Amino acid sequence: MTADYLTLNRTGDKMPIRGFGCWKIDTKDAEETIYQAIKTGYRLFDGACDYGNEVEVGRGIRKAIDEGLVKREDLFIVTKLWNTFHSKNHVRAAFDRQLKDSGLEYFDLYLIHFPVPLHYVSPADNYPPGWYVGDAKSIAFERSPIHECWAELEKLVDAKLTRNIGIANFNCQAILDLLTYARIKPAVLQIELHPYLPQERLVKWVREQDIHITAYSSFGPTSYVDLTDSGKSYTSLLEHADVKSVAEKHSVSAGQVLLRWALDREFAVIPKSVHSGRMESNLDIMNIKFDAEDNKTLDSLKTNQRFNDPMTYGFNLPLFD
Ligand code: NAD
Numbered sequence: 001m002t003a004d005y006l007t008l009n010r011t012g013d014k015m016p017i018r019g020f021g022c023w024k025i026d027t028k029d030a031e032e033t034i035y036q037a038i039k040t041g042y043r044l045f046d047g048a049c050d051y052g053n054e055v056e057v058g059r060g061i062r063k064a065i066d067e068g069l070v071k072r073e074d075l076f077i078v079t080k081l082w083n084t085f086h087s088k089n090h091v092r093a094a095f096d097r098q099l100k101d102s103g104l105e106y107f108d109l110y111l112i113h114f115p116v117p118l119h120y121v122s123p124a125d126n127y128p129p130g131w132y133v134g135d136a137k138s139i140a141f142e143r144s145p146i147h148e149c150w151a152e153l154e155k156l157v158d159a160k161l162t163r164n165i166g167i168a169n170f171n172c173q174a175i176l177d178l179l180t181y182a183r184i185k186p187a188v189l190q191i192e193l194h195p196y197l198p199q200e201r202l203v204k205w206v207r208e209q210d211i212h213i214t215a216y217s218s219f220g221p222t223s224y225v226d227l228t229d230s231g232k233s234y235t236s237l238l239e240h241a242d243v244k245s246v247a248e249k250h251s252v253s254a255g256q257v258l259l260r261w262a263l264d265r266e267f268a269v270i271p272k273s274v275h276s277g278r279m280e281s282n283l284d285i286m287n288i289k290f291d292a293e294d295n296k297t298l299d300s301l302k303t304n305q306r307f308n309d310p311m312t313y314g315f316n317l318p319l320f321d
Contacts, residue, residue, distance in 0.1 A: 002263050002286065006212045008164055008187040013108065015164075015188070015212065016076055017263060018283055019044030021272035024223070027056050033274050034060025038069055040279045046190075046214070046270040048080035048113055049098055049128050058102035077104060080113035080168060081153070084121045084129045087144040091152035097123060099161065110153060110162040111190055115174045116310075116319065117144040131315065139315050146174070147181050154184045166190065166211075169308075171320055172202055179209060188268075190214040192308045194237060195261055195301035203265065215267035218258050221307050228312040234305060242301060246294045253281055260288040261298055 005014035020042040025033050030053040034045060038060070047057050061077070064070050079102070085094035099107065119140040121129035133140050153165040166188035167175065179185065189206050193199055193215035203213060217223055219238050224231025237243055238254045247254045255271070259282060262269045271282045290298070310317040 002266070004286070006266070006268055008212060009185055009210045010187065011163055013076075013163055015109070015268060016044040017268045018042070018285065019046055019076070019078070019214075019268060019270040021216065021270040022047040022053060022057050023051050023272060025051070025053055025057070025272065025274065027053050029274055030056030031059040031063065035063045036276065037279060038064040038075075040276070041283055042279075043070070043074060044076040044078065044268070044270070046078045047102075049082040049085075049094065050080070050113060050130070052128050054079065054098055054101040058104060062103050072104070076108040077102070078109040078111065079107055080111040081149070082128060083114050083116045083118040083131070086112075086117035086146070086149040087120060087142060088148040088152050090120055091149060092155070095156055095161065106160060107162040109164045109166055109188060110156060111166045111168045111188070112146070112149060112153070112170075114169045114319070115146055115167070116317065117142045117146070117149070131313070139317065146178060150178060150182060154182075157184055164188070169319065172205060175206065175209070175211075185209070186211050188212050188214055190216055192217045192306060193262060193265075193267055194218050194220040194258060195243070195298050196220050196234075196237065196303050196305045198265075198302055213267045215262040215269055217307060218262055218269050218271055219255065220258075220305075224307040228307065230305065230309075230312055231307050234307070237301070240301065242297050246290070246297055249294070250288055252288055256281055256285050256288060257298075259285045260290065264290065
């Protein structure tokens with residue numbers, strides 16, 4: 001049995017270990033999906049400016065609160081600053097827009113989505129702006145240092161607009177640098193983690209810095225089938241014979257095996273499903289217990305294949321090298 005939450009540094013907030021991801025939830029479905037997810041028992045929601053559905057996600061949260069299903073303080077709402085808003089002149093306005101869109105008074109955790117400062121795009125021109133400015137075919141960097149961006153996030157904590165701050169897709173070098181000046185340490189690092197890409201060395205070091213870890217893309221290539229060649233060509237973890245054999249042995253689904261794999265490493269997980277059955281089963285992972293043979297089978301899947309790699313989206317940014 002694993003604890004159902006991770007205790008965050010500084011605030012001691014209890015972050016639910018089983019959450020719900022909001023990427024790729026269509027705006028027309030998002031309100032109802034989030035409402036149903038709360039009904040099913042999810043308490044952590046992982047959003048982002050970039051997902052383009054913060055208004056609708058917020059409506060789902062509001063509906064559940066208004067109906068008395070939960071109180072705001074029962075929920076743990078995470079969202080992320082997009083790359084085009086890293087400048088010290090733009091963080092606060094970007095955050096304010098997200099908070100207003102969500103209809104909330106505070107977030108529980110605000111993450112820098114990528115350590116990649118991109119040229120500013122006015123929300124009046126394009127929102128969410130994505131990776132490219134206008135019709136450009138390549139990305140345009142902005143001379144905006146992460147230390148200035150982080151100081152703006154720290155001010156959001158001071159103003160009690162977000163309880164915790166953190167980072168996503170940062171590697172060891174970027175975190176090491178951030179820790180040299182951070183007045184408020186990151187509470188969480190959110191990264192891609194699954195049996196193909198367990199990133200044990202990074203995980204161990206990050207833990208030693210008292211930073212908790214959220215695993216995204218627990219099912220490996222599944223979310224990237226429509227996006228990248230590697231997503232298309234790589235064997236799905238959900239269909240992998242070894243994952244399926246462990247699933248059959250424990251009378252659970254392959255998805256549950258992959259989520260339990262993450263919980264065993266004390267990662268929080270944030271799967272998304274708009275289907276009620278999967279929504280339920282993705283939450284029902286607390287009592288699965290692997291033996292040494294299962295762990296050996298799952299460990300043998302490691303190939304270090306990464307699917308959320310900007311290089312494979314068609315622009316030259318070897319972010320994780
Ligand atoms: P996911 O966990 O949502 O899974 C991908 C797809 O698998 C889903 O679209 C769904 O159709 C399917 N699925 C869900 N449960 C299933 C089950 N039990 N059996 C079979 N299929 C199932 O993967 P993801 O979207 O890559 O990641 C989850 C969340 O992580 C996102 O919603 C987002 O919040 C976050 N995320 C963050 C980053 C980042 O850069 N910080 C990147 C990717 C994802």
